[in-house]
Amino acid sequence: MLELVKVSKLFNPGTPDEKVALMSINLKFNPGDFVTVIGSNGAGKSTLMNIISGVMNPDMGEVLMEGHEIQQLPEHRRSRWVGRVFQDPMAGTAPRMSIEENLAMAYMRGKKRGLGWGVNAAKRVLFREQLQRLGIGLENRLNAKVGLLSGGERQALSLLMATFTKPQILLLDEHTAALDPARAELITRLTEEIVSELKLTTLMVTHNMEQAIRLGNRLVMMDKGRIILDIPEERKRSLTVSQLLGEFERISGHQLSDDRIVLG
Numbered sequence: 001m002l003e004l005v006k007v008s009k010l011f012n013p014g015t016p017d018e019k020v021a022l023m024s025i026n027l028k029f030n031p032g033d034f035v036t037v038i039g040s041n042g043a044g045k046s047t048l049m050n051i052i053s054g055v056m057n058p059d060m061g062e063v064l065m066e067g068h069e070i071q072q073l074p075e076h077r078r079s080r081w082v083g084r085v086f087q088d089p090m091a092g093t094a095p096r097m098s099i100e101e102n103l104a105m106a107y108m109r110g111k112k113r114g115l116g117w118g119v120n121a122a123k124r125v126l127f128r129e130q131l132q133r134l135g136i137g138l139e140n141r142l143n144a145k146v147g148l149l150s151g152g153e154r155q156a157l158s159l160l161m162a163t164f165t166k167p168q169i170l171l172l173d174e175h176t177a178a179l180d181p182a183r184a185e186l187i188t189r190l191t192e193e194i195v196s197e198l199k200l201t202t203l204m205v206t207h208n209m210e211q212a213i214r215l216g217n218r219l220v221m222m223d224k225g226r227i228i229l230d231i232p233e234e235r236k237r238s239l240t241v242s243q244l245l246g247e248f249e250r251i252s253g254h255q256l257s258d259d260r261i262v263l264g
């Protein structure tokens with residue numbers, strides 16, 4: 001399982017622009033944990049995801065996967081363990097390639113090259129089956145270019161691609177924030193279904209307080225590069241949005257300043 005031990009990240013050290021993004025973060029996942037993350041602007045939420053996925057390395061501390069240090073491994077060497085869906089529906093898929101070519105790429109993630117990138121009949125059956133589960137008709141559009149899909153369709157495809165090879169950790173980076181309410185709800189529902197069916201360990205950053213409470217079994221609050229509260233399932237279940245904001249204020253000493261906050 002994934003564990004972060006005393007992870008710190010500083011940007012522009014020793015300059016007037018010095019920024020503490022993460023300050024000695026400890027975070028241990030239990031198998032199947034679905035952790036939602038909220039925090040002020042600049043709290044370090046994206047940096048946390050970037051460090052887990054290998055987009056950047058920490059200055060100090062360890063990222064452990066099944067007890068092995070992986071903090072120095074580049075992003076492509078972690079892709080077998082880490083699935084990620086971004087806020088931007090344009091990220092995470094190759095727009096000029098077809099749905100089936102995108103899925104073939106996701107299917108090969110972490111596997112040795114030379115096993116065949118092509119789409120054969122057997123793979124096509126598998127892709128169709130998987131797409132069917134999304135319930136939005138993409139299984140009939142295998143040859144459609146992904147760039148032509150709507151934002152919601154692309155996010156559904158990104159979600160499927162990110163989870164195709166059952167990653168050890170699924171990172172959801174405000175993945176419904178750019179969608180209209182109906183599509184955001186669809187992607188949220190698909191997320192819950194896929195995560196629970198595959199029993200994925202998941203970390204989701206969200207600006208939607210109601211969603212942060214409703215989804216998952218743990219809620220982590222971040223402020224100024226630190227985890228200030230880690231709320232377990234039993235407490236989270238009975239929490240209201242105003243209690244959550246009150247807790248944040250009590251611990252941090254200031255209001256949650258999030259310019260994209262959605263209360264629910």
Ligand SMILES: Nc1ncnc2c1ncn2[C@@H]1O[C@H](COP(=O)(O)OP(=O)(O)OP(=O)(O)O)[C@@H](O)[C@H]1O
Pocket residue numbers: 011012019020021039040041042043044045046047048
């Ligand atoms: N590449 C970078 N270079 C310099 N500073 C950075 C860089 N990336 C992040 N920071 C700074 O590190 C801190 C943490 O940023 P981060 O993006 O992780 O926060 P966040 O919680 O995701 O914020 P938001 O909710 O506003 O997206 C901020 O002060 C930010 O300005």
